[in-house]
Amino acid sequence: MLQTLDSYRHRVPLTHKAGMRVEGLIYADRELLSQIQSDQTLEQVANVATLPGIVGKSLAMPDAHQGYGFCIGGVAASDIDHGVVSAGGVGFDINCGVRLLACDADPGDVRSRLQTLIGALFRDIPCGTGKKGRLGLSAKQLDDVLSQGARWAVEQEYGEEEDLARIEDHGTLPQASPASVSARAKERGHEQIGTLGSGNHFLEIQAVEEVFEEETATAFGFRKGQIVLLIHSGSRGLGHQVCTDALDAMQRGMKKHGISVVDRQLACVPIHSDEGRVYLQAMAAAANFAFANRQMMTHWVREVFSREFGNVSIRVVYDVCHNIAKIEEHTWEGKRRSVLVHRKGATRAFPAQHPALPDDLRPVGQPVLVPGSMGTASYVLVGTDRVMQETFGSSCHGAGRAMSRTRIKNETTAEELLAMMRSRGIEVRGQSKAGLTEEAPQAYKDVHRVVDVMTGAGLARKVARLVPLAVMKG
């Protein structure tokens, strides 16, 4: 039975399900809660609460919806010594994430050349099902990508050194080990570096429609009216296979470690077990692949804009992971401790003064990027101190799906969607009509409402709202 604590917080008590070790906590307003209750999110929050060594609460952000094992929008921290790591708690698309770029081109010039720009981006950045990247990597190069992440890309002249400071963990998770990544994962990934992917991945040219905190926006590196670009992509087939391999290894390992789970998709092993170590090394390698991937796409964005406008500055505002597990220091119930934070469709939201942030962001906090559904709006938020006290420094990661891919195809068509986008003056390029339809905004929750829950609950503040001008979908 769900207990409503205030307008935005709903407790899943220990009595909800046998075996819960901690309570669950769902952030939602009344409308979002009724959407959350229409699928199995609540059960999945309760299931995660049964994992060995879970610390604090099993959390669901306001964009939460049913996933597999963990809900999407789920956050769970494991005790570093007695807890477990679950590959399902990260998901198949390891380090699926979002990168925001701020462009200094004249907004009027960009608006007048949107068709040309989005056409060039669509041509230069491979996207869609089965698309190979522009360069094939040798085995050695792929290992370098897996070890070094975005740094590898910058060293290959895909971008600037200064880009790295504006990427979560500087674009490199140091515990990565290419040796822990299977030959199959490497085979699935080596031709997919520098590709956007399909599904909900996208690249958008946007405008900063509203700035809510000017000082913070200035520190982040953008201003009202400016042109920005948002890239949503992940670790492609390589990360997907790392997850598949780990699900199998953890399934086999659970028996050895005497662990049983209420849902096999929650397969998990002790963090310090051989299987746990190998997974975390492979996961970090896949995360590095995704950082390099977004870095390469950034370079091609710069090339397109330079061709069109000459010497134009495009800076990285920030790059966040939203499918990841990270070892972090947190204070829980007055005790400082190391925990492994699983963020499955959730974004790190470290506030001002957090030691992990680069010097220029430490006074203000880390940009939290919240992409909305196609044709609506996206937000930049910043975490508050409360986000550290309640959610292990985590925020929502988007609007959150509200309708299945099968159902949305019965509700609308690609033609209707394109007409709607045209009526709003938004250019669209997509590889497939079916793919576009599946991503229609009606299939998603209201991003404004999701963000209002984050701010209403005191976990984050709004910094800016971004609106799309042109969209490219895989």
Next chain:
Amino acid sequence: MQTRFTLLAHPADIGIEAHGNTVAEAFASAADGLMSLLADPATIHGRIPKEVVLEGSDLEHLLFLWLSEILYFCDGEQFLVRHATVTAVTSSHLRAVVVGEPFDPDRHVLRTDVKGITYHQLAVELAGAEWRLRVFVDV
């Protein structure tokens, strides 16, 4: 043998429900269901056979491994499967032959990027006289 599967809705992903008179037939139907998500099967010729041998801890584990194998053929080896014949399934082993051909962008129509096979509500059941499998994939 007739392939029998239906696609199931999930808030974020897609499921496959596959049927068969034997567990082997149902496993083959599940593979055909997955391939129908990945590509238009009508565009694929079953020219080249591939043998699959898997070992797992139970039928559910084998179903996960089996479909992960089909997915890997497509996304890792760029080999599209036209049809699968499962020759033997026990609670710990599966043996099968799939036929298909290498991906040719000029002839084949790819449909959906499937990221992985999940254990979410995965089921292998004997329902009356037929076997019924249910599996959700992450897209």
